[in-house]
Amino acid sequence: MRGPVDYAPLLAELGLTAADASHVLAAAAGSHARLAELRRALVGAVPPGCAAFALGSLGRHESSALSDLDLAVVYRRGAIAPVDADGAREALAAALRARGLDVPDKTFHSAVVLDDLLGDIGGRDDSNDHLTYRALLLTEGAWLANAGDAAAIVEQVFGAYTAGAITRGRYLTSLSNDLHRYYRTICVDYRFKVENAGKHWAIRYFKLRHSRKLWHLANLAVFCRAALLPDEARDGWLAEQLPRPPLLRIADALRPLDGLPLCAGLVTAYDAFLAALAEPDTRRALDLLAYDVRDASPVYRRLRAGAERFDEAATAVVGHLWQRSPDHLVRYGLL
Amino acid sequence: MRMFIRACAFGHLLAARRATVPADGPGLVDLRPASGSLDVNVLKPDPFLTMSEPTSSSALPLVAFDLIGVLAEPSWRELDGAPDRDRWHRLRVGAIDEDDFWDPATAAAYRACLRLRTDRLALVSRLRARGHRIALATNFARAWLPLVRDQIGDSGLVDHWLCSGELGVAKPDPRFWAHLRGLASDVVVIDDQRGNIDAARAAGLIGVWALPGADLEARLDAALLTAGASGPQP
Incomplete structure (x- = not known):
């Protein structure tokens, strides 16, 4: 950018x-x-x-x-x-x-x-x-x-x-697999940091449920969209898209697939998450929040409700990709 | 005669590959004065650059490189906290001076940041060695051009300088491409903006999109083959 x-x-x-x-x-x-x-x-x-x-x-x-x-x-x-x-x-x-x-x-x-x-x-x-x-x-x-x-x-x-002459894949799946791998790595890394390294859990948890998930969804959407492009246009489109912020990537992927309206829920749910992370009091509350008493925390409950709204919006996007680019989503995103 | 030109170009291509490809991959040429500890070796006259000049031939397509995003980095927008595109559109065609564009500190910082990419200069050198004339075709402020011109102009690497700030017209305006069309019958344009590539093609030029991550030299070689007058391919 x-x-x-x-x-x-x-x-x-x-x-x-x-x-x-x-x-x-x-x-x-x-x-x-x-x-x-x-x-x-x-x-x-x-x-x-x-x-x-x-x-x-x-x-x-x-x-x-x-x-x-x-x-x-x-x-x-x-x-x-x-x-x-x-x-x-x-x-x-x-x-x-x-x-x-x-x-x-x-x-x-x-x-x-x-x-x-x-x-x-x-x-x-x-x-x-x-x-x-x-x-x-x-x-x-x-x-x-x-x-x-x-x-x-x-x-x-x-x-x-x-x-990668042999391994790149027609859809550049050598790269999409590595991005999937990174996403799964940070999900598991959360376990190590919290369970073994004594790190605070709450902010990491909500980042996984918002910014990390959005990043992963953006990659899924971009590669599903790219799979539908002519072969000669695919690498260039991917190279152009990958550095863009995840919300724009998802929008650019969904627009030609008639799914753009589904971005609205993502934008508003993500906006609430960014609002929370920009508040010093919220960050402090999350840093001090013990896992066992999380449900008693209004901050936690607010962010969890936001995460659930975000999940709904993300699920709707995946459902649309399932309809419009099923082959790529199943063969390369899941299997 | 054509065979002879090709043979010469091929010899120089081999020499260029030996002489100019950095062993350690892409790098940069610092455009700041060479008084510090900065590496400006690529900019010094060298036997290869001298050797490459005589092979330049109007029979081969002219290759026109965009500057920012292709040969150099960064864009002015990346140093301006609140970039004003309207002012940029005036600056880039010389309608306002740099003093009216941004503050002196940012102007100085941009000059200090602006650097040529040695990997791309090596590509330009190889093209020169194959006999292609080289143009620099850029939407760029007139005030910034001496910084680039002083450095690569003296090396003889660029034959034609087309800067929007000097021409008074910017890409993708057809009048900009007309300047290029006036220089050669076959022109290959390399640009990182797809809109400029589309406009260049509409104007009858051959466009090569310098998309990130792709092998620009391979794409350029393919375009030169399309132009039908390329020297020997690597």
Whole structure:
């Protein structure tokens, strides 16, 4: 996305007003403004051959002022020494923290070599971290420093799938399978983090039921739609769609399938979720919420009811895809 | 004569592949002054660029590259927190000056960010070595062009510079394509905007969409074959 995400045409098509999606709109405008400000501030922050990305909600243009920033630094082997790439990542994280941003050192704690992300897809050394980088660079990677390197890196990630002469699949299922795999991985990762690593459960739970599910639904919808395109048009359409925010991806997939009105429920349910995550009190309440007493929490009950509305809307979309692109949904989405 | 041109082009193609393909894949050329520690090696005159010039032939299709999204990054919109497209539409055809477009700090940041992609410059070099003339056909502010022109202009890599800010007309306006049509009978346009590709085709040019992730060189080679006057294929 070059400029701010423009949801206005979609809202008009759906018969929704700006008030119906005020938090979606605020997140889009705020995310773009944050990205632009950071890009201006980070000029020259990483050396040539290296690129910095914001992944997560900022990369999806769905962030609020409370969102953390998943900072990823990727470089090409030989372009820069690993120690220098790690140093650049550390300096960048420090600069972002100095600006008041929460930059976790989790999956993206050190710089990664692009060749490692692409050299063993599906192999023994293809770690969850590598899968995470590939999936997120393709679907929610917004550059922060070195735009040209960033573009070349994302193109190479996409190209790693399209170039698989034997395994790519007519519908580029080598990629859709990897995106499915990532979604299932984060669902299971929730179990580990909460049960074994002692992490808070509530925000993760509601992210799984909203933003993660929307991301997965968007991939399903896009690939179901792409399967109906002429072979020669498919890769280009996918490459164009995958970096777009999930709501727009779903709309673009459903529009030619006469299913666009089904997006209205998704937009309003998702708007309520973004509204909740933008409230400091709600986040605090979720951070403190013990699992055993969750039903006594008004915040939990409100978000759970929202998640159920979101599920209804998502189920309706899947039902439509079942009608309009059944072959792809069944053969590649389920089986 | 045609055989001779092809033979020369093939020799230069091989030389180009040896000389210019980065061993480590795509990269960037920094457009900032070379006073710092930035890598500007690709921009320095080198034997390959000198060698490639004499092979340029008007018998082969002219290849016209878009700038932002194809040869360079980023777009101005990615640094402007609240981009104003109406002002951009005036800036890009030279109707307003950059001072009226955005503040000096953002202007300076954009200049510092703007970089050419070495993977794409290597492609341009290979085309030059095969004898194709190269045009840069861009919707771009006049004020930003010297930054690019100073760097790749001196290398002889680009034969024709078509910048909307200088021409006073922008893609996809048919008048922009008319400028290209005036340069060669066969023109292949490479652009990342599908609307521009459609417009170029409507104007009688051959369009190649630089979609992300696709092998641009393979698509370009196929288009050059369509044009019917390509040099030897890799």
